[in-house]
Amino acid sequence: MLTGNAPTFLGELTFLRRLFLGGNLLTNDPSLGLSFLSSLTDCRSLSELVIGPNRLHGVLPNSVGNLSASLEFLDATGCHINGMIPSEIGNLSNLVSLTLGDNDLIGSIPETIGKLQKIQQLQVYYTEIQGLIPDNICKLTNLGELNLMSNKLYGSIPSCLGNLTSLRTLQLGSNAFTSNMPSALGSLKGILLLNLSSNFLLGPLPQAFGGMKSIVQLQLSGNQFSGYIPTSIGELQNLINLSLSRNILQGPIPESFADMVSLESLDLSLNNLSGTIPKSLEKLLHLSYLNVSFNDLSGEIPNGGTFNNFTAGSFIGNDELCGAPQFHVKACKGNKRTRFSKTKIFLVFILPSIALIIIAAATVIWLLRRRASNTHILVQENSLLYPFNKRISYYEILQATNNFSEDNLIGKGSIGLVYKGIFYNGMVAAIKVFNLQLEAASKCFEAECEAIRNIRHRNLVKVISSCSNPDFKALLLEYMPNGNLEKWLYTHNYYLDMDQRISIMIDNTGRQA
Structure with a gap:
């Protein structure tokens, strides 16, 4: 000193x-x-x-x-x-x-x-x-x-x-x-x-x-x-x-990875890799960290060796993967007919008929109630404003996402990435960051801003604010902790019973997911 x-x-x-x-x-x-x-x-x-x-x-x-x-x-x-x-x-x-x-x-x-x-x-x-x-x-x-x-x-x-x-x-x-x-x-x-x-x-x-x-x-x-x-x-x-x-690598994960017997950490995330995850990777007894998220991988996730210690975060963003429930992916199809396949048949063939009848009745009731409830809904929506509506700076977003840490990455789209952000006042938001290296990204940002200005609906995710400069564009969206509706409807590990599905169809709880 x-x-x-x-x-x-x-x-x-x-x-x-x-x-x-x-x-x-x-x-x-x-x-x-x-x-x-x-x-x-x-x-x-x-x-x-x-x-x-x-x-x-x-x-x-x-x-x-x-x-x-x-x-x-x-x-x-x-x-x-x-x-x-x-x-x-x-x-x-x-x-x-x-x-x-x-x-x-x-x-x-x-x-x-x-x-x-x-x-x-x-x-x-x-x-x-x-x-x-x-x-x-x-x-x-x-x-x-x-x-x-x-x-x-x-x-x-x-x-x-x-x-x-x-x-x-x-x-x-x-x-x-x-x-x-x-x-x-x-x-x-x-x-x-x-x-x-x-x-x-x-x-x-x-x-x-x-x-x-x-x-x-x-x-x-x-x-x-x-x-x-x-x-x-x-x-x-x-x-x-x-x-x-974070490259643009493609093709399969080489089987030769299994020969790297000393490997403890393997990160292949955010590429365009395809094919299956080699089962031979189960031989890597020292592998304690694996991240293959946000690729185009398919097939069954290995379940032997150290794979039992990995979590869903290792595999997120690969829609065609299947495996154990702990990975939050769809179940792999077996040789025997399962209860899930019966449920799927029911949803495809029987549910639509029931739904048509319910929708017809619900539409009549909805039309009668709409006029009476319209004013109430507007008041209710305005009461749900977020803590602030000012434009957010790039540095606030940088801090909220911990320098865009991969741990906060919750989604990947065709024109950018979506991060979870926690701001200084405790507000949690989903931050959609546009990839400005893509020619269509800036136009898409402007189009979304224009659409948001003209649309109001309680079942649409709210836009809290935005951040826009020549080198960075992002939208701050209402954070939905339970994920998206598609996941709950079509993923075996997130089961909705019949009452819940019907309730969503007649527009009572569609926004809760």
């Missing part, structure tokens, strides 16, 4: 070898910038320097390149450093570890970074760095960890990174990289963690996956990968965590 300005007199300690100032509340004189770093150039034996986290607002001086030639470790994490990384950083030829994460750095990664031939750990994450990854990084043959997460880097991921056989960790997620995933990364036999999530990578996943024999974590979610999942992925027998969610 030390405070005050970082002292410049430390430079007088000419025999200093290790200086650790991190984890304090040190500041600096704004007029002097990070001058205390310049003072350390007189410490010619300095080998380790840790200055973060602190509150050292300022620009890295060019004199950082004049620090001791013996310097091996430089850590300036979380120091609120701004400005560019000086090219003189390349003069620190004996650096083994350089960490500049969680700062306000701008500009690009300097080409001189390629001069740090001994470096093993390079971390520049959570900054405003932009531009391309310089090819000179591929000259760092001793590099074991490269972390450039959460910046504004763009362009292609250099294929030459596949030549860095010492790499154990490669994290390039949450940037703006485009183009295909380099198949050369499959040459990294010793890599343990690869994170390319939340970029704009596209095209097929490379068959060369199988070459990463040691990998433990593979994070590729939130891109635009397409095509089939390569069967070679099953060769990754040390893989513990695999996420391919």
Whole structure:
């Protein structure tokens, strides 16, 4: 909890070898910038320097390149450093570890970074760095960890990174990289963690996956990968965590997944995968998390192995799946006639005849009562207003959905997603977020707003508010905790008796579901 300005007199300690100032509340004189770093150039034996986290607002001086030639470790994490990384950083030829994460750095990664031939750990994450990854990084043959997460880097991921056989960790997620995933990364036999999530990578996943024999974590979610999942992925027998969610992958789940015997977490959600869930996945004895929601999967959900521990959330959004009641899907058809099939026959052939008679009688009664109850209904509807009718901001929606967490995802449509949101005043709403990458989404948003303006009915879900700007459009709808009516009418696990079904048909309780 030390405070005050970082002292410049430390430079007088000419025999200093290790200086650790991190984890304090040190500041600096704004007029002097990070001058205390310049003072350390007189410490010619300095080998380790840790200055973060602190509150050292300022620009890295060019004199950082004049620090001791013996310097091996430089850590300036979380120091609120701004400005560019000086090219003189390349003069620190004996650096083994350089960490500049969680700062306000701008500009690009300097080409001189390629001069740090001994470096093993390079971390520049959570900054405003932009531009391309310089090819000179591929000259760092001793590099074991490269972390450039959460910046504004763009362009292609250099294929030459596949030549860095010492790499154990490669994290390039949450940037703006485009183009295909380099198949050369499959040459990294010793890599343990690869994170390319939340970029704009596209095209097929490379068959060369199988070459990463040691990998433990593979994070590729939130891109635009397409095509089939390569069967070679099953060769990754040390893989513990695999996420391919939020892409446009298609085709079946490969049977070879069953060969990934170490797998504990598998996320394939929000793709276009089809076919059945391989029963062979029951062999994955360590699998504790599975998410295949919002695909086009069909057939029976396996019920052996760890599948007994999964919940309905793992399979939601696959209308053609069937299985055990705990998964909230329809029952699979057996060889014998079941009571459900008899019920279905009754609903298809007998119920319509009864319904016609009831509807005719109910219509007469409804017409007689309508005039008397019309005024009462209007008063009742106006009394059900939500706590506020103001337009909601994007940031309120972001907080209400916990940054659009997949745990709050309750529906997927042709033009967007629907999330459950809990607002600061306790209000719960269904938030329909339009996918503006689709050409029809903006027109659909405008059409729905126009329709909502002109329609009022107690059996239609109410619209609470909206959020609209050039980059984001959403409608806030009344949240129905019991799901939709179709689920209750046609899903075996949500049974409605005859009285309830007739009551819905004559418009008494249709809105309760």
